[in-house]
Amino acid sequence: MAEGSIKSARRVFEVLEYFDRIRAPVSLTQICNQFGYAPSSGSALLKSLVQLGYLEYDKRSRTYLPTMRIALLGSWVATDLFGGLNILRLMEDLRDATRETVVLAARSDLQVQYVHVVHSNEALQFAVAPGTLRPLAASGFGRLLLSAEKTADIEATVRRIDARRAPQEAKIDQRALMADLQAVRDQGFATSDSRVTPGVCTMGVLLPPTPFGRRFALGVGGPSARITSKSMTILGFLREAANIFDKAVKQASTTCD
Incomplete structure (x- = not known):
């Protein structure tokens, strides 16, 4: 498997598992600072997850939050929301x-x-x-x-x-x-x-x-x-x-x- 594909898959799970740990909305800046992503790469990743229905984006606070599609990856979504x-x-x-x-x-x-x-x-x-x-x-x-x-x-x-x-x-x-x-x-x-x-x-x-x-x-x-x-x-x-x-x-x- 190409290294690029592995890297992309790893980043997806890094982000989803980060949500599971902090249990709160996060911004692009927080994600990039946490994992050392370039802003352009972090933005592309988060926008892709929004497009696929795994994250929702709040324009006012400029934060992202998991949707119910990944409730099994983070049981707190159902509990806290x-x-x-x-x-x-x-x-x-x-x-x-x-x-x-x-x-x-x-x-x-x-x-x-x-x-x-x-x-x-x-x-x-x-x-x-x-x-x-x-x-x-x-x-x-x-x-x-x-x-x-x-x-x-x-x-x-x-x-x-x-x-x-x-x-x-x-x-x-x-x-x-x-x-x-x-x-x-x-x-x-x-x-x-x-x-x-x-x-x-x-x-x-x-x-x-x-x-x-x-x-x-x-x-x-x-x-x-x-x-x-x-x-x-x-x-x-x-x-x-x-x-x-x-x-x-x-x-x-x-x-x-």
Whole structure:
């Protein structure tokens, strides 16, 4: 095996094991100082792990944090982020109750990422892979996560998205976006019917804040007609799951205090 391949693989595990030791978000500078990486090499490595869905990037603090995709490499992720709650079991229970695909989503810079997916057992299902990225301002889960942010922060995000848009892409209608986000806040959930994938409808709720300031959205996706026909039932199960999540995080916080 080529020395370069071994070196690249070693660096990946060095970084993941470093997260497991310190159990906190870290910056590019910290990673480079810890392992003596050149900034360009460290940046390329971390961006690759974000692209693959193993890390998420927080633009505000300029820090990286592991996603649920590597929970087995660092059990503290599930413990510290979710108050000891078995989030995978919660998602499986939600899948069984709704009979639809369940998604746990989080913001990753200007996109939203499906950090974990539990697929439906139905033949016709929302077949999406963990690590999938969706546009932050143009997807249901993205708008759900944006709804938790302050107006000034949302406006700054919109400016950054518009600055990176392709020439043929239209600018975001900020007034319409703000109205949509307010509607999400008022009703406490978000739906997206064929917004990104034709024929697919998703419903989601925002989960309570977790340690390190991370926010997650929990939702269900499937064929539009099927989701629409049982939307209120699905919403009830989503809210029940969010309440279980909230109690676990609060209990863990009380225990730590």
